[in-house]
Amino acid sequence: MAFATHRIVRTLTSSASRSAAIKRVTVIGGGLMGAGIAQVAATTGHTVVLVDMDEDILKKSIKGIESSLKRVVKKKFADKPEAGEEFVQKVMNNVSMATDAASVVKSSDLVVEAIVENLKVKQGLFSALDKVAPEHTIFASNTSSLPIADIASSTSRLDRFGGLHFFNPVPMMKLVEVIKAPGTSQQTFDSLMDFTKALGKHPVSCKDTPGFIVNRLLVPYMLEAVRLYERGHGSKEDIDVAMKLGAGYPMGPFELLDYVGLDTSKFIIDGWYEKDPDNPLFAPSPILNKLVAEGKLGKKSGEGFYKYK
Numbered sequence: 001m002a003f004a005t006h007r008i009v010r011t012l013t014s015s016a017s018r019s020a021a022i023k024r025v026t027v028i029g030g031g032l033m034g035a036g037i038a039q040v041a042a043t044t045g046h047t048v049v050l051v052d053m054d055e056d057i058l059k060k061s062i063k064g065i066e067s068s069l070k071r072v073v074k075k076k077f078a079d080k081p082e083a084g085e086e087f088v089q090k091v092m093n094n095v096s097m098a099t100d101a102a103s104v105v106k107s108s109d110l111v112v113e114a115i116v117e118n119l120k121v122k123q124g125l126f127s128a129l130d131k132v133a134p135e136h137t138i139f140a141s142n143t144s145s146l147p148i149a150d151i152a153s154s155t156s157r158l159d160r161f162g163g164l165h166f167f168n169p170v171p172m173m174k175l176v177e178v179i180k181a182p183g184t185s186q187q188t189f190d191s192l193m194d195f196t197k198a199l200g201k202h203p204v205s206c207k208d209t210p211g212f213i214v215n216r217l218l219v220p221y222m223l224e225a226v227r228l229y230e231r232g233h234g235s236k237e238d239i240d241v242a243m244k245l246g247a248g249y250p251m252g253p254f255e256l257l258d259y260v261g262l263d264t265s266k267f268i269i270d271g272w273y274e275k276d277p278d279n280p281l282f283a284p285s286p287i288l289n290k291l292v293a294e295g296k297l298g299k300k301s302g303e304g305f306y307k308y309k
């Protein structure tokens with residue numbers, strides 16, 4: 001009996017201390033994903049600093065967080081608009097912004113990186129932060145397509161480095177893929193699982209394999225859709241309608257590409273092509289390249305495969 005009690009206390013203590021450890025979160029990258037991650041972390045009572053390269057981007061991110069929160073609150077506090085406003089204010093008080101990541105991470109339990117999908121840029125960022133972050137700070141990347149181990153290799157904290165792959169739009173999508181790279185310690189992995197649950201999300205455990213689970217299946221599907229369109233075998237409108245009405249997807253592949261961002265999609269596919277140049281599926285797409293070169297990056301820029309203005 002004494003043994004059983006001891007075990008329960010130990011379990012509770014270790015679980016509680018793991019969760020309690022992550023209270024102060026730095027989110028780097030105030031774009032589509034970073035803003036969403038910051039919003040969800042702040043909503044669930046974490047102290048969040050959102051970092052990006054300049055203040056104009058950050059002001060836009062903060063505005064985006066506030067308007068997303070208002071959409072949430074409209075439903076949640078339908079009968080009590082004042083309580084809703086109070087809630088928004090309370091959440092916004094949990095978020096601050098900064099342009100100097102190095103000074104912010106000094107008081108951070110967790111750094112979640114959501115910057116551009118480029119290995120060298122991510123490595124450069126983490127290498128710099130590794131030198132200034134406290135020992136206990138866990139690093140996580142929200143990469144869609146890069147190996148976590150490759151990003152982590154720029155640091156000396158392989159054991160405190162993992163993947164937290166959120167889905168867009170973060171406030172609405174319940175899933176988070178939690179990635180345990182070969183160097184990730186069990187304690188770090190458990191902390192990331194606990195953190196994900198504390199955000200009200202549903203974690204799934206993933207190995208550090210290309211595309212983890214969702215993108216391993218989603219990217220080939222999206223690529224096939226673009227190839228179908230490039231061959232003239234279907235209009236983008238018909239392909240989108242077909243997948244929504246025939247397969248029950250909430251968005252068709254071209255709507256989803258615009259939603260994800262065509263620049264991010266190009267980074268993903270170019271990276272996979274570099275690694276696997278013999279796979280014709282990953283070959284450069286003339287249509288995608290043209291749109292990106294024209295600055296048509298999807299919904300976020302006002303135009304991609306479709307127009308949004």
Ligand SMILES: CCCCCCCCCCCCCC(=O)CC(=O)SCCNC(=O)CCNC(=O)[C@H](O)C(C)(C)COP(=O)(O)OP(=O)(O)OC[C@H]1O[C@@H](n2cnc3c(N)ncnc32)[C@H](O)[C@@H]1OP(=O)(O)O
Pocket residue numbers: 068069071072075143144166167168169170171172173214215218219222223226227250251256260265266268269284285288
């Ligand atoms: C050959 C080269 C080709 C290149 C190919 C390369 C492929 C690369 C692609 C890989 C992408 C990888 C990205 C990644 O790593 C992983 C991802 O994130 S994949 C994306 C996953 N997301 C989805 O699949 C989204 C699917 N869409 C939806 O679930 C819905 O459409 C959505 C929830 C976005 C919107 O719902 P919808 O009904 O369509 O529209 P409404 O506007 O009516 O919204 C419904 C409901 O939701 C609320 N809401 C929506 N967005 C937000 C928000 N941001 N904040 C708060 N609330 C939001 C809205 O208010 C509505 O609420 P009501 O109560 O219904 O009014």
Ligand SMILES: NC(=O)C1=CN([C@@H]2O[C@H](COP(=O)(O)OP(=O)(O)OC[C@H]3O[C@@H](n4cnc5c(N)ncnc54)[C@H](O)[C@@H]3O)[C@@H](O)[C@H]2O)C=CC1
Pocket residue numbers: 028029030031032033034051052053057113114115116117118121125142143144145165166167168259260261264
């Ligand atoms: N867009 C999507 O649907 C999803 C994207 N991801 C991943 O999340 C990451 C971010 O993607 P998005 O938010 O879509 O990109 P985004 O282009 O919307 O935002 C990226 C932000 O990072 C900032 N940034 C770039 N370099 C920086 C640096 N060194 N320091 C600070 N800020 C920097 C940019 O100014 C920009 O605001 C990528 O790794 C992407 O693959 C993951 C899941 C879904």
